[in-house]
Amino acid sequence: MENIGIYLFLFLAVIILLLSFFTVKQQTAAIVERFGKFNTIRNAGLHLKIPVIDKISGRINLKIQQLDVIIETKTKENVFVKMKVSVQFKVLQEKVYEAFYKLEYPHDQITSYVFDVVRAEVPKLKLDDVFERKDDIAIAVKRELNEAMTTYGYDIINTLITDIDPDIQVKNAMNRINAADREKSAAEYEAEASRIRIVAKARAEAESKRLQGQGIADQRREIARGLVESVDVLNKVGINSQEASALIVVTQHYDTLQSIGSDTNSNLILLPNSPQAGSEMLNNMVASFTASNQVGEAMKRGNEERLQQQNAKTQQLPPEIAPEDNYDDAIDDENENKQ
Known part of the structure; x- marks a missing residue:
């Protein structure tokens, strides 16, 4: 019997010893009450308490926690949106007592405040402003x-x-608006690119025509210079200008026929193509130049005769009439006498 009593005592002592020690995990605080009244707060580590008398009434998590709150509200233009607000919070080390005893359901309390702030701020804004000013809403929360x-x-x-997340119909409408804006911008860019291409092409063609005209002018100038030099050379060997011109025309005529014949793919026909045609063309050119010179000389002589007649009339005027002042009156009187 004595041995049984000893074993029983030892067993109870071990149980009491085990119940006297407890551990608290890292980033956790334990609330110890004695006879139902707050006694102390124990932090991480191994601790001792009085069995039966002391009781661990709860543990507080000191880590940073996150609570996701989904809220449905409407904007200023009566568009309903769903917003997800993530709240990151923790219990202050020095205020574990208030967190454990003053607030029963912290998550519900936080959710209520989030609903209150969001539903007070979002109805003041349009849908586009909600997206742009979401940080302001988060700061207010x-x-x-x-x-x-x-x-x-x-x-x-x-x-x-x-x-x-707006309503699905609102999202579809927004997508259509964005697509229309992008198509408009694309059309404007394409029109501007087309205009630039047209202007560049017109400028290139104008420059090409200018250079082409300049090249033709240079070519004709060089041809004329070459012809003059050829005539001078022929004159030096005793060939007069008309014979030299005829020789040059015939030479160019045969050179043209040779260049046309050397191109096998050419379908050009030169009419007339006989040497007599070149001579006739030269004679016609010479006749034209001669007639033009004669007309010019006749006009020059006529102008000189009219000028001489006017000078003679000016000299026959009475001395009291100043030529520079009454020349027109004298001419009018002379015309009346003739009539």
């Missing part, structure tokens, strides 16, 4: 939560608006 939750021992680390 964080400010409101900090003011409310600090009293209960909670610190709001950050608030993020991670999703804004």
Whole structure:
């Protein structure tokens, strides 16, 4: 019997010893109550308590936690959107007592404040402004939560608006608007590119025509210079200008026929193509130049005769009439006498 009593005592002692020790994990705080009243807060490590008298009433997580809140609200133009607000928070080390005893359901409390702030801010904004100013909404949520939750021992680390989801019909309309704007911009860019191509092509053609005309002018100038030099050379050997011109025309005539015949793919026909045609053309040119010179000389002589007659009339005027002042009156009187 004595041995049984000893064993029983030892067994109870071991149980009491085991119940006296407890451990607290890292980033956790344990609340110890004595006879139902708060006694102390134990942090991470191995701790001792009085069995039966002391009791661990709860443990508080000191890690940063995240709560995702999904809210449905409407914008200023009565467009309903679903917003996902992520709240990152933790319990302050020095305010574990307030976090455990003052607030029963912290997640519900945080959710209520998030709903209140979001539904107060979003109806003031249009849908486009909600996307652009989501950071302002997140800052307003964080400010409101900090003011409310600090009293209960909670610190709001950050608030993020991670999703804004309008109604499906609104999204489709927005996509159509964006597509139309992009098509408009594409059409404007294509029109501008076409205009630039047309202007560049016109400028290139104008420059080409200018250079082509300049080349033709240079070519004709060189041909004329060559002809003059050829005539001078022929004159030096005793050939007069008319014979030299005829020789040059015949030479060019045969050179042209040779160049036409050397091209096998050419279908050009030169009419007339006899040497007599070249001589006739030369005679016609000479006759034209001669007639032109004669007409010019006749016009020159006529102008000189009229000028001499006017000078003679000016000399026959009375001396009291100044030629420079009354020349027109004298001419009119002379015309009347003739009539």
